[in-house]
Amino acid sequence: MKKFSFTLLLAFTLLVAVAQEKIAIIPEPVSLIAGSGTFTLPQQVTIGIPEKADLGYTTGLLKQKLSRTGSTVQEQKGSRSATINLVLNKSPNARIGDEGYTLSVTPDKIVIAANKPAGLFYGAQTFLQLLPPEIESMEPVNGVVWKVPVAEITDYPRVGWRGLMLDVSRHFFTVDEVKKYIDNMSRFKYNIFHFHLTDDEGWRLQIKSLPKLTEVGAWRINRTGLFNTFSPAEPDEKKSYGGYYTHEDIKELVQYAKERFINILPEIDVPGHSLAAIASYPELSCTEGADQYQVRYGQPIMDWSHGAPPIALIDNTLCPANEKVYGFMDKVITEVAQLFPFPYIHVGGDEAPHNFWEKSSQVQALMKKENLKTMPQVQAYFEKRLEKIVNSKGKKLMGWDEILEGGISPTAALMSWRGEKYGIEASQSKHYVVMSPTQYAYIDYMQGDVSTEVPIYATLRLSKAYEFNPVPQGANAEYVLGGQANLWTENVYNMRQAEYMTWPRGLAIAESVWSPANKKNWNNFVSKTEQFFKRFDEAEIKYSPAIYDPVVSVAKKGTDYYVTLTPEIEGLDIYTSFDNSAPDRFYPKYKAPLLIPKDAQLLRVITYRGKKEIGRQMSIKVEDLKKRVK
Numbered sequence: 001m002k003k004f005s006f007t008l009l010l011a012f013t014l015l016v017a018v019a020q021e022k023i024a025i026i027p028e029p030v031s032l033i034a035g036s037g038t039f040t041l042p043q044q045v046t047i048g049i050p051e052k053a054d055l056g057y058t059t060g061l062l063k064q065k066l067s068r069t070g071s072t073v074q075e076q077k078g079s080r081s082a083t084i085n086l087v088l089n090k091s092p093n094a095r096i097g098d099e100g101y102t103l104s105v106t107p108d109k110i111v112i113a114a115n116k117p118a119g120l121f122y123g124a125q126t127f128l129q130l131l132p133p134e135i136e137s138m139e140p141v142n143g144v145v146w147k148v149p150v151a152e153i154t155d156y157p158r159v160g161w162r163g164l165m166l167d168v169s170r171h172f173f174t175v176d177e178v179k180k181y182i183d184n185m186s187r188f189k190y191n192i193f194h195f196h197l198t199d200d201e202g203w204r205l206q207i208k209s210l211p212k213l214t215e216v217g218a219w220r221i222n223r224t225g226l227f228n229t230f231s232p233a234e235p236d237e238k239k240s241y242g243g244y245y246t247h248e249d250i251k252e253l254v255q256y257a258k259e260r261f262i263n264i265l266p267e268i269d270v271p272g273h274s275l276a277a278i279a280s281y282p283e284l285s286c287t288e289g290a291d292q293y294q295v296r297y298g299q300p301i302m303d304w305s306h307g308a309p310p311i312a313l314i315d316n317t318l319c320p321a322n323e324k325v326y327g328f329m330d331k332v333i334t335e336v337a338q339l340f341p342f343p344y345i346h347v348g349g350d351e352a353p354h355n356f357w358e359k360s361s362q363v364q365a366l367m368k369k370e371n372l373k374t375m376p377q378v379q380a381y382f383e384k385r386l387e388k389i390v391n392s393k394g395k396k397l398m399g400w401d402e403i404l405e406g407g408i409s410p411t412a413a414l415m416s417w418r419g420e421k422y423g424i425e426a427s428q429s430k431h432y433v434v435m436s437p438t439q440y441a442y443i444d445y446m447q448g449d450v451s452t453e454v455p456i457y458a459t460l461r462l463s464k465a466y467e468f469n470p471v472p473q474g475a476n477a478e479y480v481l482g483g484q485a486n487l488w489t490e491n492v493y494n495m496r497q498a499e500y501m502t503w504p505r506g507l508a509i510a511e512s513v514w515s516p517a518n519k520k521n522w523n524n525f526v527s528k529t530e531q532f533f534k535r536f537d538e539a540e541i542k543y544s545p546a547i548y549d550p551v552v553s554v555a556k557k558g559t560d561y562y563v564t565l566t567p568e569i570e571g572l573d574i575y576t577s578f579d580n581s582a583p584d585r586f587y588p589k590y591k592a593p594l595l596i597p598k599d600a601q602l603l604r605v606i607t608y609r610g611k612k613e614i615g616r617q618m619s620i621k622v623e624d625l626k627k628r629v630k
């Protein structure tokens with residue numbers, strides 16, 4: 001009996017130890033062999049760095065984070081006997097490539113080895129994830145034992161392009177906010193920051209040879225609420241909302257990103273989405289009256305009821321038949337090429353309405369002269385001329401998948417957003433592509449029920465984002481550069497909300513573009529994500545807890561309506577009420593579709609894990625539920 005309870009105690013102790021040390025790394029590494037025992041951070045930490053190498057921000061990152069533990073942290077050049085050793089391999093390890101690393105945790109030291117500095121940075125990020133969540137604290141922390149489980153990790157990315165796009169046109173974000181966004185990306189081994197700099201709602205990049213772009217185009221009327229619903233402008237309404245990045249700002253951001261091994265892809269979105277440019281230089285339009293146009297503030301300007309391309313209510317396109325437009329683009333691209341070292345410039349090309357071009361005598365004349373038969377061919381003519389400009393500055397052109405329509409030059413690269421098919425098709429015809437399909441990677445969509453979210457026209461749950469495959473079946477993998485998620489910000493008014501929209505879906509996309517497909521596992525990912533919620537709390541990064549809220553669907557049978565509540569993750573209990581009061585775990589537990597009672601007005605829903613309230617109180621009007629019947 002005594003022996004039995006001793007064995008039980010031992011097993012329990014081991015279980016607790018295992019539970020405490022459950023390794024959670026996002027993105028999941030290629031290979032992780034957990035050992036036994038732990039490394040404990042000593043009072044005096046030394047970081048051994050190579051004698052001669054620019055490690056970017058890696059050493060600074062380790063110093064900054066580890067100094068919060070109360071230990072003193074010092075660098076040692078050329079040392080291999082430091083507490084944490086950053087080693088550049090003398091003979092390259094072919095398995096890990098330019099971005100991979102190996103990380104060895106033994107009870108007495110840490111060794112991170114890589115072929116290139118980028119790998120050391122990613123190895124350092126992984127090492128930080130192995131430390132307790134308090135390592136992310138904004139202040140020094142007491143009372144934590146800074147343990148790391150013994151492990152051997154070998155890791156390298158699945159694809160080379162691991163991007164996040166931030167739209168800074170619809171809402172402007174300061175240099176410091178953009179830096180924080182980039183810094184957060186770098187935790188999860190993203191390496192491309194796609195900077196959507198221009199759109200109908202604001203031109204955000206200083207172009208010294210075209211000063212009106214930022215004197216006029218960077219400023220708009222300020223309205224708050226839901227974009228696309230705003231009422232007409234008052235004649236005296238001030239254009240006080242906006243901002244732009246100077247050349248100095250851009251240099252600072254490029255350098256900041258580079259230190260974190262992130263390249264910035266600039267986007268100048270033309271020929272559509274160009275109202276801010278036209279408000280600044282109306283002569284770029286084919287349409288009479290463009291001199292009255294103003295930067296859009298969120299009022300409706302497109303009719304989407306007929307599908308794509310939309311019918312423009314005002315002409316937000318640059319005129320493809322106007323030579324001035326090409327002179328303008330030459331000036332813009334000249335400065336963009338000087339500011340951004342990345343080899344690609346993204347020139348948009350999406351959603352350009354053609355209805356004003358159809359009516360334009362200039363465009364008719366161009367079609368005749370160039371033997372163009374259709375509007376997509378007119379746009380293709382524009383894109384090809386634009387590519388010549390881009391190439392003449394030593395850069396390569398990338399555009400949204402609409403640039404495929406009407407013919408594309410063999411050297412143009414494509415970003416596939418309207419699903420995967422355009423990317424698959426383009427890769428098969430040997431165009432480089434980046435996959436960013438709406439159904440997996442549009443993080444401007446709602447991530448939970450509309451009753452808890454800013455109402456957007458579509459939903460992308462975490463579980464769906466986690467299904468993202470940057471190299472879909474049928475694609476020519478050799479031509480798939482990688483994948484990315486896009487955050488459009490029409491209804492993202494501040495950086496806290498940008499964070500909320502990005503995390504945790506940004507974790508799902510990070511794992512999809514970094515980790516081998518066979519290493520992805522939804523249940524494991526959910527468990528890791530929950531551990532990262534603690535890290536986000538420590539780091540004061542906002543995230544969405546929508547995984548705890550069920551998916552709500554409604555069906556009609558005869559005259560009855562039934563509500564189905566489907567949890568997104570396992571192990572949750574859902575409680576409901578129709579009596580207007582807020583349910584807790586003593587209310588009826590959801591087991592099967594609920595018949596909406598006669599005369600009920602409100603469904604309330606709450607989720608628990610055991611005795612802990614974990615979801616958000618959801619309140620949905622019965623009249624709204626009934627409208628959800630498909």
Ligand code: ACM
Nearest residue numbers: 350351400417488
């Ligand atoms: C896009 O979402 N219009 C590229």
